[in-house]
Amino acid sequence: MGTIKDRYAIVGVGESERSRKSGTTPLHLALDAANAAIKDAGLKATDIDGFMNYNEGDSCTSHQLATYLGVRPKYVKDIQGGGASTEMLIADAAALIEAGQLNTVLIYRSLNGSSGTRVGRGYDPDMLQGALAGGSFVIPYGSASPSQWFGMYAMRHMHETGTTKEHLGHVCLSFYEHAQRNPKAFLHGKPLTMENYLATPDISSPFNIHDSCLELDEGNALIVTSAENAKNCTSRPVYIMGMSARQCHPHAHYWNDIDQVASDYVAKELYENAGVTPEDIDVAAIYDCFSWVVLRQLEAYGFAKRGEAGEFVAQGNLKMGGKLPTNTAGGMLSEGYTHGMNNAIEIVRQLRHDYEGTDRQVEHCKIGICTGWAGPDIAGAMILRN
Amino acid sequence: MTYQKPIPLKDQDNQAYWDAADKHELVLQKCNDCGTFSQPPGPTCANCGSANVGWEKMGNDVQATVYSYVVSYRPFLPGFQDELPTIIALAQLDRVPEVKIMGNILNCDEQDVQIGMPVQMTWVDITEDRALPQWQPVTN
Ligand SMILES: [Zn+2]
Numbered sequence: 001m002g003t004i005k006d007r008y009a010i011v012g013v014g015e016s017e018r019s020r021k022s023g024t025t026p027l028h029l030a031l032d033a034a035n036a037a038i039k040d041a042g043l044k045a046t047d048i049d050g051f052m053n054y055n056e057g058d059s060c061t062s063h064q065l066a067t068y069l070g071v072r073p074k075y076v077k078d079i080q081g082g083g084a085s086t087e088m089l090i091a092d093a094a095a096l097i098e099a100g101q102l103n104t105v106l107i108y109r110s111l112n113g114s115s116g117t118r119v120g121r122g123y124d125p126d127m128l129q130g131a132l133a134g135g136s137f138v139i140p141y142g143s144a145s146p147s148q149w150f151g152m153y154a155m156r157h158m159h160e161t162g163t164t165k166e167h168l169g170h171v172c173l174s175f176y177e178h179a180q181r182n183p184k185a186f187l188h189g190k191p192l193t194m195e196n197y198l199a200t201p202d203i204s205s206p207f208n209i210h211d212s213c214l215e216l217d218e219g220n221a222l223i224v225t226s227a228e229n230a231k232n233c234t235s236r237p238v239y240i241m242g243m244s245a246r247q248c249h250p251h252a253h254y255w256n257d258i259d260q261v262a263s264d265y266v267a268k269e270l271y272e273n274a275g276v277t278p279e280d281i282d283v284a285a286i287y288d289c290f291s292w293v294v295l296r297q298l299e300a301y302g303f304a305k306r307g308e309a310g311e312f313v314a315q316g317n318l319k320m321g322g323k324l325p326t327n328t329a330g331g332m333l334s335e336g337y338t339h340g341m342n343n344a345i346e347i348v349r350q351l352r353h354d355y356e357g358t359d360r361q362v363e364h365c366k367i368g369i370c371t372g373w374a375g376p377d378i379a380g381a382m383i384l385r386n
Numbered sequence: 387m388t389y390q391k392p393i394p395l396k397d398q399d400n401q402a403y404w405d406a407a408d409k410h411e412l413v414l415q416k417c418n419d420c421g422t423f424s425q426p427p428g429p430t431c432a433n434c435g436s437a438n439v440g441w442e443k444m445g446n447d448v449q450a451t452v453y454s455y456v457v458s459y460r461p462f463l464p465g466f467q468d469e470l471p472t473i474i475a476l477a478q479l480d481r482v483p484e485v486k487i488m489g490n491i492l493n494c495d496e497q498d499v500q501i502g503m504p505v506q507m508t509w510v511d512i513t514e515d516r517a518l519p520q521w522q523p524v525t526n
Contacts (some may be wrong), residue, residue: 134426
């Protein structure tokens with residue numbers, strides 16, 4: 001994807017209300033998000049000729065969304081997927097535009113993740129054994145929640161590097177602090193102290209409730225088009241400098257190798273394509289389904305050496321004014337949770353300087369990174385600029 | 387009282403493992419071409435893609451050390467609500483260090499579990515004809 005540098009842009013972003021009980025369907029939430037993104041871009045719905053969605057069997061289809069926007073699209077695509085799907089679909093959109101198939105693509109993620117189908121629980125055990133690679137070697141032992149799966153990775157990593165529970169807490173505290181400046185964050189008005197964090201009992205060691213992402217009802221959308229088309233939009237375009245759409249390490253055997261993660265493979269291609277280094281990044285959106293996942297990615301993407309991510313975070317570097325302000329709307333730990341798209345939306349807003357003149361703006365930021373993590377085995381990421 | 391927890395489902399690729407487990411033995415899938423052990427087993431070798439895979443008997447005296455673990459305080463599956471907290475561990479086999487096998491550590495207080503702790507495999511009869519490999523601390 002090296003050749004696409006600076007030739008594609010995100011020109012619109014939008015989200016629905018977020019809540020524990022929307023009282024409505026993912027289609028309604030998707031329409032709210034899509035309309036907000038279209039308005040943000042200064043486009044008409046009929047300017048969009050491609051619609052893409054990722055879901056876990058918990059959403060409406062792209063075809064439905066397009067229909068109720070009054071659009072007869074040239075192209076619809078719905079993929080099964082969680083984290084890193086935002087990056088992959090943006091790459092797919094750029095490729096289809098590059099190939100002359102489409103002009104402008106709307107990508108969305110919408111779910112009733114609290115009141116409807118929940119990601120982290122409620123599966124039929126026999127279905128899970130079949131659906132999960134090697135599931136019969138995991139499910140009979142009571143391991144069915146991402147908190148338990150990633151906890152296994154985290155405990156080993158902490159053992160090897162000396163990363164501590166307090167370090168995990170600093171990730172949470174940093175993002176909760178951002179949520180207190182974001183009135184739309186779900187945990188706005190619910191600040192977190194280290195004392196409270198450490199006093200909260202674990203759900204799956206080393207994680208307590210604060211280390212885990214929120215499950216909410218929410219829709220998000222963003223619009224991708226060419227740099228040329230972006231001139232017709234009223235928003236300030238945010239250009240894609242480089243991507244590594246989706247890389248994998250051995251799927252079925254990831255229980256047997258909990259030391260490597262797919263993000264390790266993504267970083268090299270990503271920086272090569274973008275032509276920048278970690279030192280050039282001003283603002284970050286790091287996939288944060290769990291606090292530890294942030295620490296491990298800080299290592300993978302070169303922001304801290306192995307074993308030093310905990311100290312990097314403890315020094316306040318993820319906060320406003322730190323070296324790498326990260327998940328500045330509160331992230332999935334405290335703003336909302338759409339498998340990464342809410343973090344992608346925030347980095348676009350930061351790079352557009354939408355918050356200029358407030359304490360939420362990362363001053364003078366030019367280049368941002370957005371990472372996706374679909375578990376240890378799949379990751380994708382992009383680097384954006386204004 | 388019938389067993390409430392999920393029972394390992396046998397399929398084409400894992401049948402030999404679970405059939406052996408029912409007889410209180412461990413077998414591991416091994417590639418006859420490149421020598422790689424596969425855990426969990428699969429249709430072919432995930433290292434080289436060869437379909438020339440077989441099974442190696444490891445017997446019923448299986449020693450390992452805890453490679454990582456979580457202590458789970460909430461039940462995410464039926465049956466576990468009665469045995470909280472649950473220790474879920476990944477144990478590295480002494481004889482085949484490239485293989486790690488997940489299991490619960492039985493007869494172990496959650497404060498006592500730690501990475502590097504020696505454990506041995508034990509088989510728990512869960513139905514009339516099924517048994518589940520588990521770990522327990524090595525006691526002298
Ligand atoms: Zn092989």
